[in-house]
Amino acid sequence: MEPNGLSQEEISMRLEELNDACEVPWCVEGDYLKKQFAFKSFNAAFGFMTRVAIKAEKVDHHPEWTNVYGRVDVALTTHDADGLTEQDFSLAAFMDRISGL
């Protein structure tokens, strides 16, 4: 079963909910939900990535991400839906909860 893509209105709602709960906002660019996480060290950045990786495997939904020392640039999308789904917003909220930022 293919996941359901969210409508523009649903995306706006989810984005507002998400950003109410964190300091650095997520933004929607095309089919992607993006955010940059800035940690104080590589150890902290990779520790965060490791927790996210384990979660990603569990829910079978994986981020696209770039890491440079303490920085982690995350881009979420659902290729099967050609856009954003609940899975993306759920993984984003998880990242915010565990980032400690």
Next chain:
Amino acid sequence: MEPNGLSQEEISMRLEELNDACEVPWCVEGDYLKKQFAFKSFNAAFGFMTRVAIKAEKVDHHPEWTNVYGRVDVALTTHDADGLTEQDFSLAAFMDRISGL
């Protein structure tokens, strides 16, 4: 003490040594030593990244890298030397050794 940048000649030599020992070659682009590692799964890709991350912390030399599912794009450089050093080639060789590819 700042690390010593390698000369163009030394870089060519090190690159040849490195690529003699692996199937997919590294390439030098500007100040970066780059390679794409293609694993069969996210689990394999992130397992590789975790081993590299631990090594990187130990030697205090960190990759710049992007991960999309089973793919890991690595870029190595030594900012303190404005170029490539032994540290980059050493970390590259480590990645090849443990990648299992």
